[in-house]
Amino acid sequence: MGSQPHLLPTPATSAGREALAAILAAPERAVIALDFDGTLAEIVPDPEQARAHPGAVPALAALAPKVASVAVITGRPAGVAVRYGGFAGVPGLEHLVVLGHYGAERWDAVTGTVAAPAPHPGVTAARAELPGVLDAHGAWRGTWIEEKGQAVAVHTRRAADPSAAYAALRDPLAALATRHGLILEPGRLVLELRPPGMDKGVALAEYLREVGAGSVLYAGDDLGDLPAFAAVEKLRSDGVPGLLVCSGSTEVPEVWERADVAVPGPAGVVSLLTALAAGL
Incomplete structure (x- = not known):
């Protein structure tokens, strides 16, 4: 598993290869869903200093108009992820959605506002x-x-x-x-x-139902991403192709072992997104 810069990697599993083919064949039905910390942004000692990889926004802006939707799913507050990601007001990202607090909050680029419940x-x-x-x-x-x-x-x-x-x-x-x-x-x-009841798997599954996704790519790096991996695996068993991407190597083996593709951290994710945009 791995990738070269800006070349689409070959997934290590048949389910992953099928999903990549489905995304390439019908991108208008594909949802690209991504964790933030460790996936779009490097892990740093002070979480308040985390920022998206410099290539992340350009890669997403090139990819987003070609697919059904791009969603960032994070444990951070949605507004913080938008700020640290630099996602607001970017041409090409007009329909980006950020699902913060594991889906409890939602920021839509089209309105520029956050919908959030009262704190637990x-x-x-x-x-x-x-x-x-x-x-x-x-x-x-x-x-x-x-x-x-x-x-x-x-x-x-x-x-x-x-x-x-x-x-x-x-x-x-x-x-x-x-x-x-x-x-x-x-x-x-x-x-x-x-609070209980929300995780990245619940958030991802609900969002994919909402947009009627025909295929999905999910990229994550940590234990909190495993529920999203499980949601994609469930969708695959129901006939919806899904590609699982591990950002990073073996630091979190539970993620790496279940991924179809592993890339070297946020730089690798950016290369994958760039290659995918170029291939559509």
């Missing part, structure tokens, strides 16, 4: 307790609390021993989440507390 009360309560939990487990120094409105996340990438801090916090944060009716979503040196 458990998130507010858990956020208030978080500093004390981190302090009690000796994990305050170097950890980073990311406010996400509909969720709250703790990053350990800047800790002296990121993996040890992550391991030390996983059980206490799981208990905190349970106390407040939330779920704990583990990721690449990040632990996120968020």
Whole structure:
């Protein structure tokens, strides 16, 4: 699995090859769905410094007019992903949709507005307790609390021993989440507390039904993308071709092992999108 710059890779699976052929044959029925962090933007120590790869917006703008839709599905607030991605007001991206907070929020380029529900009360309560939990487990120094409105996340990438801090916090944060009716979503040196009921799989499946997709490409890099992978696999069993792309190599083996194509991070995703746009 892999790709050369701006050449379409050959998927490693027959289902992936079938899906790529379907996208190329009928792009007007294809939805291109993408995670943000780690897929369109490099993973960085400070999540507030994450920005889309410089080639991402040009690649998406070249591709979007040729397909049914492009959707960015992220755990971030939709407005933050739009800002960090530079997606607003871009010619060619008039019909881009950003599904933020795992689909709980939605930004449409055509209106430029975000539709969002009221925050879950458990998130507010858990956020208030978080500093004390981190302090009690000796994990305050170097950890980073990311406010996400509909969720709250703790990053350990800047800790002296990121993996040890992550391991030390996983059980206490799981208990905190349970106390407040939330779920704990583990990721690449990040632990996120968020309301149940929405994940990237639910968001993707609902959006594909809404637009009547005939095929789908989904690209992601982390454990939070596995529900979207599962949604694509379910669609494939129902006869809708789907292509699964892993952004990155083997850092998250659960994603890499289930992908039809693996590309080297956001630069590889940009190359894939560029090649796809050129091939349509």
